[in-house]
Amino acid sequence: MRRTRTPAELVRAEPGPAHAIEFDGRPVPALPGQTIAAALWADGVLAWRTTRVGGKPRGAFCGIGACFDCLATVDGRPNQRTCLLPAEPGTTVTTQEGHGRADLEV
Numbered sequence: 001m002r003r004t005r006t007p008a009e010l011v012r013a014e015p016g017p018a019h020a021i022e023f024d025g026r027p028v029p030a031l032p033g034q035t036i037a038a039a040l041w042a043d044g045v046l047a048w049r050t051t052r053v054g055g056k057p058r059g060a061f062c063g064i065g066a067c068f069d070c071l072a073t074v075d076g077r078p079n080q081r082t083c084l085l086p087a088e089p090g091t092t093v094t095t096q097e098g099h100g101r102a103d104l105e106v
Helices: 036-042
Strands: 019-023 026-030 071-074 077-081 092-094
């Protein structure tokens, strides 16, 4: 049986030490160079936004910043594309409900 190797093993990469970001008040581990979306996925979080109409859950879809399904509130700023933002130590991410701005009429 052939063993499947990870990309990190293939290139002999040694990621730096993990750090934490905060998601809805709880710590989520992240590796250097990971995006927020990747860190959330790796921790088992699949949705971090709800739609404006119907409140349907959304998370990462395209992974390249084209679809806007991965929007979240990051460090108090709504509508941030988590698939493009690095998961920096201490980053605070909160689930975004609808348009992300309570002061806007929809």
